[in-house]
Amino acid sequence: MYRNAIFMCERLCAEFPSETNLQLLASCYLQNNQSHCAYYILKGTHMAQCRYLFALSCFQMDLLNEAEAALRPPNESSAEVPNGAAGHYLLGLIYRYTDRRQNAIHHFNQALSMDPLLWAAYEELCILGAAEEATSVFSEGASLCIEKQYMHDELSSKSSQASSDDHIVVPNRSLGVEDVSPRQLKDMHGYDVRDISRNYHGAASNQPLNGGPATFSFYNTPSPMATQSQLSGVAPPPICRNAQLNGPNLRAFGADSSPRSVVNSAVPGPRRKFVDEGKLRKVSERLFSDSRQRRSMRLGGESLVNTNSSASVASGNGTNHSSKYLGGPKSSSVVSRSVTIRKGQSWASENSDEGAHYDIYDDSRLDITTSSSSPRGDARSLEQEGAARPSGPVVVSGSRVAAGASEILGLLMILGEGYRLSCLYRCQDALDTYIKLPKKHYNTGWVLSQVGKAYFEMVDYMEADSAFSLARLASPYSLEGMDIHSTVLYHLKEDMKLSYLAQELISTDRLAPQSWCAMGNCYSLQKDHETALKNFQRAVQLNSRFAYAHTLCGHEYVALEDFENGIKSYRSALQIDSRHYNAWHGLGMVYLRQEKFEFSEHHFRLAFQINPRSSVIMSYLGTALHTLKKNKEALEMMERAILADKKNPLPLYQKANILVSVENFEGALAVLEELKEFAPRESSIYALMGRIYKRCNMYDKAMLHFGLALDLKPSATDVAVIKAAIEKLHVPDELEDEDAL
Amino acid sequence: MAESSEGEEEGKLTGGNQHLVVDDDLREMAKKAAWSVSSCKPGNGVLSLRDDNLDTYWQSDGAQPHVVNIQFQKKVKLQLVVLYVDFKLDESYTPSKISIRAGDGFHNLKEIKAVELVKPTGWVYISLSGSDPRETFVNTFMLQIAVLSNHLNGRDTHVRQVKVYGPRLNPMPRQPFQFTSTEFITYSTVR
Numbered sequence: 001m002y003r004n005a006i007f008m009c010e011r012l013c014a015e016f017p018s019e020t021n022l023q024l025l026a027s028c029y030l031q032n033n034q035s036h037c038a039y040y041i042l043k044g045t046h047m048a049q050c051r052y053l054f055a056l057s058c059f060q061m062d063l064l065n066e067a068e069a070a071l072r073p074p075n076e077s078s079a080e081v082p083n084g085a086a087g088h089y090l091l092g093l094i095y096r097y098t099d100r101r102q103n104a105i106h107h108f109n110q111a112l113s114m115d116p117l118l119w120a121a122y123e124e125l126c127i128l129g130a131a132e133e134a135t136s137v138f139s140e141g142a143s144l145c146i147e148k149q150y151m152h153d154e155l156s157s158k159s160s161q162a163s164s165d166d167h168i169v170v171p172n173r174s175l176g177v178e179d180v181s182p183r184q185l186k187d188m189h190g191y192d193v194r195d196i197s198r199n200y201h202g203a204a205s206n207q208p209l210n211g212g213p214a215t216f217s218f219y220n221t222p223s224p225m226a227t228q229s230q231l232s233g234v235a236p237p238p239i240c241r242n243a244q245l246n247g248p249n250l251r252a253f254g255a256d257s258s259p260r261s262v263v264n265s266a267v268p269g270p271r272r273k274f275v276d277e278g279k280l281r282k283v284s285e286r287l288f289s290d291s292r293q294r295r296s297m298r299l300g301g302e303s304l305v306n307t308n309s310s311a312s313v314a315s316g317n318g319t320n321h322s323s324k325y326l327g328g329p330k331s332s333s334v335v336s337r338s339v340t341i342r343k344g345q346s347w348a349s350e351n352s353d354e355g356a357h358y359d360i361y362d363d364s365r366l367d368i369t370t371s372s373s374s375p376r377g378d379a380r381s382l383e384q385e386g387a388a389r390p391s392g393p394v395v396v397s398g399s400r401v402a403a404g405a406s407e408i409l410g411l412l413m414i415l416g417e418g419y420r421l422s423c424l425y426r427c428q429d430a431l432d433t434y435i436k437l438p439k440k441h442y443n444t445g446w447v448l449s450q451v452g453k454a455y456f457e458m459v460d461y462m463e464a465d466s467a468f469s470l471a472r473l474a475s476p477y478s479l480e481g482m483d484i485h486s487t488v489l490y491h492l493k494e495d496m497k498l499s500y501l502a503q504e505l506i507s508t509d510r511l512a513p514q515s516w517c518a519m520g521n522c523y524s525l526q527k528d529h530e531t532a533l534k535n536f537q538r539a540v541q542l543n544s545r546f547a548y549a550h551t552l553c554g555h556e557y558v559a560l561e562d563f564e565n566g567i568k569s570y571r572s573a574l575q576i577d578s579r580h581y582n583a584w585h586g587l588g589m590v591y592l593r594q595e596k597f598e599f600s601e602h603h604f605r606l607a608f609q610i611n612p613r614s615s616v617i618m619s620y621l622g623t624a625l626h627t628l629k630k631n632k633e634a635l636e637m638m639e640r641a642i643l644a645d646k647k648n649p650l651p652l653y654q655k656a657n658i659l660v661s662v663e664n665f666e667g668a669l670a671v672l673e674e675l676k677e678f679a680p681r682e683s684s685i686y687a688l689m690g691r692i693y694k695r696c697n698m699y700d701k702a703m704l705h706f707g708l709a710l711d712l713k714p715s716a717t718d719v720a721v722i723k724a725a726i727e728k729l730h731v732p733d734e735l736e737d738e739d740a741l
Numbered sequence: 742m743a744e745s746s747e748g749e750e751e752g753k754l755t756g757g758n759q760h761l762v763v764d765d766d767l768r769e770m771a772k773k774a775a776w777s778v779s780s781c782k783p784g785n786g787v788l789s790l791r792d793d794n795l796d797t798y799w800q801s802d803g804a805q806p807h808v809v810n811i812q813f814q815k816k817v818k819l820q821l822v823v824l825y826v827d828f829k830l831d832e833s834y835t836p837s838k839i840s841i842r843a844g845d846g847f848h849n850l851k852e853i854k855a856v857e858l859v860k861p862t863g864w865v866y867i868s869l870s871g872s873d874p875r876e877t878f879v880n881t882f883m884l885q886i887a888v889l890s891n892h893l894n895g896r897d898t899h900v901r902q903v904k905v906y907g908p909r910l911n912p913m914p915r916q917p918f919q920f921t922s923t924e925f926i927t928y929s930t931v932r
Contacts, residue, residue: 490932491927552932678924684918688917714921717919718919
């Protein structure tokens with residue numbers, strides 16, 4: 001339906017050129033993933049929403065400077081950022097990707113304060129490492145904020161007799177076209193309801209993030225009857241997600257929001273509201289035809305509803321509510337639906353006053369065309385609690401809102417805290433937090449993959465694997481976190497599972513970087529580094545802001561001994577996300593190979609500071625310290641690593657190495673004996689023990705251990721080394737170069 | 742010195758990167774090396790030796806011995822040389838006696854291996870290791886493969902592909918030995 005919408009809109013703009021019309025056209029283009037078109041038509045516009053849409057198109061086209069200038073004109077530093085919370089969020093992202101961390105943090109915080117349910121802003125703050133505790137963000141204060149917004153909406157809607165045009169109409173109306181447009185514009189509502197934009201009043205996100213259609217912008221709700229005003233309950237969900245995600249991602253909402261959907265007993269209410277609203281509109285249409293139009297235009301003028309207008313909602317059927325133009329409701333079925341619903345419900349419970357008004361609508365029921373019904377259908381399914389229901393007495397809605405809001409906030413608090421902790425790599429705490437979630441939320445793809453990630457960071461690969469597998473069962477279509485899953489399988493050397501995962505991911509979504517990362521990991525496990533590199537490069541091409549793909553490219557370059565490109569890749573990863581400790585670690589490894597020991601120690605230390613719980617990083621830091629001859633510190637670090645993770649044998653081995661180099665042979669042997677219990681089939685243990693015995697001149701034992709080492713099939717290089725050692729058993733050690741033995 | 746015939750064929754192994762018989766811990770070393778030949782017929786030059794295409798071949802065009810020189814930027818450990826030659830296709834152009842030399846440069850090459858092929862039809866593996874375990878690898882700047890004579894006393898020679906293998910780097914730098922068990926390998930890197 002987008003093509004239809006775009007065509008009609010272009011005719012509209014030709015007929016009545018104005019910024020509001022351009023805005024509508026731009027939103028059509030954005031919906032259809034043609035951000036370059038939107039970019040060109042919106043260049044130079046001044047209206048707030050236009051600027052927001054323009055910034056959005058620039059952002060999608062990667063023209064961050066222009067996007068920033070649109071949202072924050074350089075000369076008017078005090079100008080308000082258009083589109084409230086969503087605008088701040090977009091600005092925050094721009095700052096993040098242009099490396100201005102403080103500004104980014106400031107704007108994300110602003111977005112959160114304007115709309116406490118803007119989860120994506122909180123997520124970004126966590127990634128930047130600057131998030132406050134979830135309890136303070138998703139707190140009572142936030143709840144009050146949400147309530148206030150609802151109140152505001154209600155009042156404003158009440159006062160403004162929102163014409164029947166309902167918001168759907170509003171955009172149309174606002175176009176200032178009375179006749180043709182609305183009707184045809186209705187067609188345009190290919191708009192996805194979800195893309196509701198926020199008007200610049202800001203927040204009012206009653207719908208927590210749900211892509212939900214809801215969107216009736218609040219000022220539409222009001223109908224001539226005061227009681228009805230309440231559609232506002234369903235204020236447009238935060239646009240932020242939508243803003244960035246346009247198009248296909250919208251579908252992702254379903255997946256993303258699932259963990260967060262809060263079941264609200266209140267839900268049924270608002271839906272019904274919609275139904276009524278439709279009727280109301282109809283009524284008001286009749287009753288207030290002129291004033292309505294004026295009003296709608298006025299309303300449209302004040303704040304454009306959306307970028308991705310919710311208007312779409314109504315349009316589902318493309319009917320206009322202004323049936324008079326077309327001479328007949330198209331959505332008769334819709335109408336009847338609404339009618340029946342109307343009858344069926346027990347409004348009374350929700351809104352005691354409603355009953356009184358019913359009779360007014362009766363005659364309108366017949367011609368109800370209001371589109372709303374179709375969107376309502378969606379709204380019904382997607383609605384979330386927050387929606388304040390009832391308009392009637394403000395008091396009623398207030399408490400409902402409060403109840404809904406606090407439930408959502410409670411949930412977000414747990415999720416937010418968990419996410420924040422896992423970004424700070426306090427993984428055990430994060431896991432403990434996630435456990436507090438109700439079962440139905442815990443068993444969703446998003447949460448389970450966060451759990452998997454937390455285990456991964458703690459180097460507990462078995463648990464991570466099981467968590468990720470559960471996540472796959474819960475949402476097999478979701479690719480979030482699957483790149484980490486593939487890495488886990490890589491570490492566990494499960495090549496069957498890994499190739500199966502990669503195949504599945506590719507068949508689910510060929511255009512997602514995670515699928516190619518998994519494929520690349522698969523090849524890398526089979527030591528085919530060139531193909532693995534190609535796959536990772538594909539992932540980078542698909543999304544150049546996906547830091548992990550860059551890091552994996554780096555790993556492959558290093559495996560191919562192309563250190564320069566490896567360093568470049570790691571640096572690109574760090575540019576995107578400076579807290580990506582894998583990239584710091586990778587750089588440390590490169591410098592270690594190149595024997596630039598200070599650099600390597602510096603980088604390992606940075607990685608360690610970001611993730612102080614990984615025993616692997618600790619053991620590498622220890623190795624680097626050892627190369628710098630700071631053996632005491634090295635040993636301390638190894639001890640810490642040993643304590644951090646009992647299952648990791650490496651720090652013990654490294655400790656033995658260090659002890660050998662300081663000639664503490666007994667200590668080293670003791671450690672190695674311990675290790676033998678742990679990993680009895682590891683040839684390098686015996687080889688090292690053999691070497692120690694040789695140094696201590698205990699030739700029989702040395703011979704024995706070398707023999708054992710050889711039995712365990714070490715690599716060809718090692719075979720050569722060990723055999724050579726055996727030959728030279730009775731010859732004093734020559735100076736061997738570091739590499740060889 | 743001249744050992745008796747090296748493996749008679751092995752049918753062509755799988756295409757692509759995989760030589761089934763090459764161990765996992767070996768990798769192709771000569772990608773960044775400089776390759777040159779003593780002489781060639783136009784259209785059948787040195788590129789055909791490295792193009793992974795068994796249909797194209799290098800054809801020499803001068804006096805014997807015909808040589809292929811491989812020069813590395815730094816000293817590398819080499820373990821295995823593999824040639825693809827086919828008597829059925831090339832008949833009198835098929836190499837018969839091959840000598841492999843190594844050294845720092847053209848001035849001090851020394852023969853390290855000599856083999857005689859008898860009607861080979863496929864990949865021929867020439868190991869560079871000596872009998873002493875200390876000599877598993879040849880550590881050198883340059884390798885030269887010399888074709889001393891051909892089957893049926895042909896003058897010029899055809900070689901279709903040449904690959905040179907050496908050991909892989911230890912995935913963990915600065916370790917004395919490589920790890921073999923899963924427990925160790927799982928924890929050995931941060932990916």
